[in-house]
Amino acid sequence: MKKQTTFITSLILSLSLSSFAQDNDSTVIRKFFNESLSNGKSYEWLRDLTTNVGPRLSGSEGAKKAVQWGKTLLESGGYDRVFLQDVMVPHWVRGAKEEGYILDGKQKIKVPLVALGGSVATPKKGITAEVIEVKTFQELRALGKEKCEGKIIFFNRPMDPTKINTFEAYGQAGDQRRSGANEAAKLGAIGVIIRSLSSTENDFPHTGSMVYATGVPLIPAAALSTNAATLLSKTLKENPNTKFYFKQSCETLPDAPSHNVVAEIKGSEHPEEIIVVGGHLDSWDLAQGAHDDGTGIVQSMEVARLFKNLGIKPKHTIRIVLFMNEENGNRGGVKYAELAKQNNEKHIFALESDNGGFTPRGFGMQGASAELLAKVQSYRTLLAPYGLHEIERGGGGVDIGPLAPQGSVLIGFKPDAQRYFEYHHASNDTFDTVNQRELEMGAASMASLIYLLDNLTN
Amino acid sequence: MKKQTTFITSLILSLSLSSFAQDNDSTVIRKFFNESLSNGKSYEWLRDLTTNVGPRLSGSEGAKKAVQWGKTLLESGGYDRVFLQDVMVPHWVRGAKEEGYILDGKQKIKVPLVALGGSVATPKKGITAEVIEVKTFQELRALGKEKCEGKIIFFNRPMDPTKINTFEAYGQAGDQRRSGANEAAKLGAIGVIIRSLSSTENDFPHTGSMVYATGVPLIPAAALSTNAATLLSKTLKENPNTKFYFKQSCETLPDAPSHNVVAEIKGSEHPEEIIVVGGHLDSWDLAQGAHDDGTGIVQSMEVARLFKNLGIKPKHTIRIVLFMNEENGNRGGVKYAELAKQNNEKHIFALESDNGGFTPRGFGMQGASAELLAKVQSYRTLLAPYGLHEIERGGGGVDIGPLAPQGSVLIGFKPDAQRYFEYHHASNDTFDTVNQRELEMGAASMASLIYLLDNLTN
Structure with missing residues (x-):
C-alpha cells in the first residue's frame, strides 16, 4: 500500500509541478508580448535602419554604416559581450x-x-x-x-x-x-x-x-x-x-572587408552551449530592405532586449547575430560557422528571421529529432493564443544553414508571407509596408520560443 | 464469427467511405483556392466598388450607387434569383x-x-x-x-x-x-x-x-x-x-429609403433551408470602405461565383446578402431577419465577413451546439493547409445578429486583424491597403466552410 501511495503522491506532485511549469512558461510568454507590444523598440530601430542607414548591399558604404549602426545599438544594450567577425564579401555594383x-x-x-x-x-x-x-x-x-x-x-x-x-x-x-x-x-x-x-x-x-x-x-x-x-x-x-x-x-569589384555583428548574453548554467538568434544586415541596393531583412535584424535585437529588460537570465548563452551578405554569397553565414567550429563552440539551436516582418504563424524546424519536434509541438498550447499554430519541419534560414553540419537544430521563424513577394528585392520594400504590431508580435514570438528551448535541455 | 466479420467489414467500409469523403472535400477546397487565387474576381470588384462607387454611408448618393452596383453585378452572375429588400435607413450627414x-x-x-x-x-x-x-x-x-x-x-x-x-x-x-x-x-x-x-x-x-x-x-x-x-x-x-x-x-435628416441586395443559388435537395453569406454594403463617409466592408462584400459575391463557376451545386439554398446600414443602425440586418421570419424561411447558417480582408485564420461560431462545434473543428485537418487553424466560439457579425433568435448558427469569418484598426472608420481605409492574395484566400476560405456546412446536414 505504501508503495502505491508513494506512486500516486509522486504522480500528483509531478503533475502539479508540470502544471506549475506551464503556468510559469505562459506567464513569461505573456510578459514578452506585453513588453514588446507596449514598449517594444523594434519598430523605431527599423525606421532608423531603413531610412537613416538605407540600402546596404555587401561591400557598399550602406553596409559599412549598417555594421556600425548594429554594433553601436547592441553596445548600448548592456549585454555581456558585443563583437565583430571579419569577413570578406563580394562587391557588386549596379552602376x-x-x-x-x-x-x-x-x-x-x-x-x-x-x-x-x-x-x-x-x-x-x-x-x-x-x-x-x-x-x-x-x-x-x-x-x-x-x-x-x-x-x-x-x-x-x-x-x-x-x-x-x-x-x-x-x-x-x-x-x-x-x-x-x-x-x-x-x-x-x-x-x-x-x-x-x-x-x-x-x-x-x-x-x-x-x-x-x-x-x-x-x-x-x-x-x-x-x-x-x-x-x-x-x-x-x-x-x-x-x-x-x-x-x-553593373560590375563586380574585388571582394571587400565587412563584418558579422554579434552580441552575447552569457548562460547562467550552460554558458558553453549557444543559441543563435539572427537575421541578415545586408540588403539589396534598390530598397530600404525593410522586410528583407531589416525586420529580422530588429526582431533579433528585440529578443535580446526582452530577456535583458524583463530580467530573464537564460541558462544557455544567447547570441544575437547580424549576419552579413545573405543576399549574394552567404559569406557571413559561412564565416560564422567556420569560427564556431574553429573555437569548438557548441551551437544547440539557431533561429533565423528572414521571411518578412508579418504576423507570426509559427516555426519551421530543420535537423530536429522526432522526439524534439514532438516536444516543441507540445508547446502549441502555450503558443496558440498568440496565433502560433504552425510548428512543422521546414527550412531554418540561409545564414544559419552552415551550422547544420555541426549538429545544430535550425529554426526558421514563419510569419504570414502572403505579402512578402510583393516587396522582396524591389524598391518598394520600404519601412511603411511594415506594421508595428505584426513586427512586435514576431519579436515576442521568437523570444518565447527561445525561452522554451533554453529551458528544454537542462 | 460471422457477426464479427460483418462488423469489421462494415467498419472498414465505413472508414473507406469516410476517407473518400475527406478526399473529395479536400479536392473541392483545393479547387476553390485554385480558382480564387488564379481567376478570382474579388480584387477587381473591390477596386471598382471602392474607387468608382466610393464612400457609401446609409442614405447617401454613394449608398444608392452601391446598391445598383451590387444588383447589376449579381444579376450578371447567372444566379437563380437576384432581388432587393426595401429598408428605411438613418440619414446622417457630416456637412x-x-x-x-x-x-x-x-x-x-x-x-x-x-x-x-x-x-x-x-x-x-x-x-x-x-x-x-x-x-x-x-x-x-x-x-x-x-x-x-x-x-x-x-x-x-x-x-x-x-x-x-x-x-x-x-x-x-x-x-x-x-x-x-x-x-x-x-x-x-x-x-x-x-x-x-x-x-x-x-x-x-x-x-x-x-x-x-x-x-x-x-x-x-x-x-x-x-x-x-x-x-x-x-x-x-x-x-x-x-x-x-x-x-x-453635421445633422440627422429624415430616414431615407434603401435596400439590402440578395442573390440566391437554389439548393438541390433542401431548397427551403438557407445558408446566408454576407457583408455590409454601406461604409462611413470618410473613406472608400475597403476593409470595412468592401472586402466582405466582394468575398461574399466571390463565394457565389466560385460555386457557380466550378459547377458545385449546393444542397441547401445559398443566399448572398449585401446588407445595408451596418455602420449606424443595422436596419438592413434587422429587416432581413424580420422578412425571414415573416416568410417562414429557415436559416440554418449565416456567415459574415466584416473583420477586414486580411489573411484568413479561421471562424468564430455563435449558437452552435457542442456537437456541431466539435464537428466543424474536426474539419481543421482539411482547413489547416490553408492557414485556417482557429475554429472557436465567437461572434458572428452585426448584420446576421438578428437571425440568432430564429435558431440560425452564426459564423464570423476571422482574418488576421492586426492591421484592421489602423484603417477602420478612417479616411485611410483605401483599396491600396488590401492585398490581393489575402483577399482571395479569404473568399476561398468562406466558400470552403460553406461547402462543408452544406454537406453536413443531409
Whole structure:
C-alpha cells in the first residue's frame, strides 16, 4: 500500500509541478508580448535602419554604416559581450540606372528593368535583339542553338499563385533568375531578361542573385517588372519580330572587408552551449530592405532586449547575430560557422528571421529529432493564443544553414508571407509596408520560443 | 464469427467511405483556392466598388450607387434569383469639414478631428472651452458636475496594445465613443472629444457611431487622431488651462429609403433551408470602405461565383446578402431577419465577413451546439493547409445578429486583424491597403466552410 501511495503522491506532485511549469512558461510568454507590444523598440530601430542607414548591399558604404549602426545599438544594450567577425564579401555594383525598351517595330516602349545581382554589364551602347520567350529550361533547350543564337531569351514563368506557401512558389520559379543566363548562353543567346519573381502584377522590377557557371559565356541578365513581362509577352504574340533593348553598367569589384555583428548574453548554467538568434544586415541596393531583412535584424535585437529588460537570465548563452551578405554569397553565414567550429563552440539551436516582418504563424524546424519536434509541438498550447499554430519541419534560414553540419537544430521563424513577394528585392520594400504590431508580435514570438528551448535541455 | 466479420467489414467500409469523403472535400477546397487565387474576381470588384462607387454611408448618393452596383453585378452572375429588400435607413450627414484647435494660451494648434456619426452640430461659430481629460466613466463621475460643467470632456483611453485580439481591445475602448457624450452631458459638459479608436499612432481621425440616450442633453461629439490626442494630453499636463475649440455642422435628416441586395443559388435537395453569406454594403463617409466592408462584400459575391463557376451545386439554398446600414443602425440586418421570419424561411447558417480582408485564420461560431462545434473543428485537418487553424466560439457579425433568435448558427469569418484598426472608420481605409492574395484566400476560405456546412446536414 505504501508503495502505491508513494506512486500516486509522486504522480500528483509531478503533475502539479508540470502544471506549475506551464503556468510559469505562459506567464513569461505573456510578459514578452506585453513588453514588446507596449514598449517594444523594434519598430523605431527599423525606421532608423531603413531610412537613416538605407540600402546596404555587401561591400557598399550602406553596409559599412549598417555594421556600425548594429554594433553601436547592441553596445548600448548592456549585454555581456558585443563583437565583430571579419569577413570578406563580394562587391557588386549596379552602376548607372538601367534602361529597357520594347521595340515592336512601330514604337519604343520604356519598361522598368533592373540588372540581376552578379550580372555583367551590357556593352556601353546596350544590346538590341529579337526576343525568344520561354517558360522553362526544357522549352529553351528544345529550341536549340539555331533559334537562340544572337537572341535575347525572355524567361516568363510566373510564380504559381495557387501555392499557399509563397516561398514554395518562389522556389519553383527561381531557376530562371539563378541559372537562366547560363542556360541561354550555352545556346548562343546574347542576353537574358526574366519576369520578376513577384506574386503581384506591378511596375517594380525585383532583383536577386544569379551566378555564372564556369566555362559558359557571361551574358547580361536583368529582371522586368511583372507588368512589363506581361506586356512584352502580349507584344510578342502580336509581332513575333519584336525586339528588346537593354543597357546596364553593373560590375563586380574585388571582394571587400565587412563584418558579422554579434552580441552575447552569457548562460547562467550552460554558458558553453549557444543559441543563435539572427537575421541578415545586408540588403539589396534598390530598397530600404525593410522586410528583407531589416525586420529580422530588429526582431533579433528585440529578443535580446526582452530577456535583458524583463530580467530573464537564460541558462544557455544567447547570441544575437547580424549576419552579413545573405543576399549574394552567404559569406557571413559561412564565416560564422567556420569560427564556431574553429573555437569548438557548441551551437544547440539557431533561429533565423528572414521571411518578412508579418504576423507570426509559427516555426519551421530543420535537423530536429522526432522526439524534439514532438516536444516543441507540445508547446502549441502555450503558443496558440498568440496565433502560433504552425510548428512543422521546414527550412531554418540561409545564414544559419552552415551550422547544420555541426549538429545544430535550425529554426526558421514563419510569419504570414502572403505579402512578402510583393516587396522582396524591389524598391518598394520600404519601412511603411511594415506594421508595428505584426513586427512586435514576431519579436515576442521568437523570444518565447527561445525561452522554451533554453529551458528544454537542462 | 460471422457477426464479427460483418462488423469489421462494415467498419472498414465505413472508414473507406469516410476517407473518400475527406478526399473529395479536400479536392473541392483545393479547387476553390485554385480558382480564387488564379481567376478570382474579388480584387477587381473591390477596386471598382471602392474607387468608382466610393464612400457609401446609409442614405447617401454613394449608398444608392452601391446598391445598383451590387444588383447589376449579381444579376450578371447567372444566379437563380437576384432581388432587393426595401429598408428605411438613418440619414446622417457630416456637412462642412470639421475644425479642431488646441489653444494652449500661446498658440492655436490645428488638429485632425471628425464628428462622430450621429452627433449633433456645434453652434455655427463652434465651441471653445477648457478641457477635462479622463480615461474612464468612473473617473469622470468622480469629478462631478462642479468640475465638468461648461467644459469639453476629453476621453483618452487608448486601445490596449497587449490584446492579441484587436477586436477585444476595440470593444474595451468603445464605450468612450458610443456613450461618452451621454455621460459627459449628464454632468453639464458642453462637448466631447475622444481619442480615435485606433491601434496605431497616426494623424487619421476615426469616426464611428454614437447614440444619444433619451432625456440627456445632446452635446456634440468628435474624434481626434491618436497623435492629436497624445499632443492634447501632453499640452494639458504642461498647462491645465488649455482650451479646445471645435466646429462641426453635421445633422440627422429624415430616414431615407434603401435596400439590402440578395442573390440566391437554389439548393438541390433542401431548397427551403438557407445558408446566408454576407457583408455590409454601406461604409462611413470618410473613406472608400475597403476593409470595412468592401472586402466582405466582394468575398461574399466571390463565394457565389466560385460555386457557380466550378459547377458545385449546393444542397441547401445559398443566399448572398449585401446588407445595408451596418455602420449606424443595422436596419438592413434587422429587416432581413424580420422578412425571414415573416416568410417562414429557415436559416440554418449565416456567415459574415466584416473583420477586414486580411489573411484568413479561421471562424468564430455563435449558437452552435457542442456537437456541431466539435464537428466543424474536426474539419481543421482539411482547413489547416490553408492557414485556417482557429475554429472557436465567437461572434458572428452585426448584420446576421438578428437571425440568432430564429435558431440560425452564426459564423464570423476571422482574418488576421492586426492591421484592421489602423484603417477602420478612417479616411485611410483605401483599396491600396488590401492585398490581393489575402483577399482571395479569404473568399476561398468562406466558400470552403460553406461547402462543408452544406454537406453536413443531409
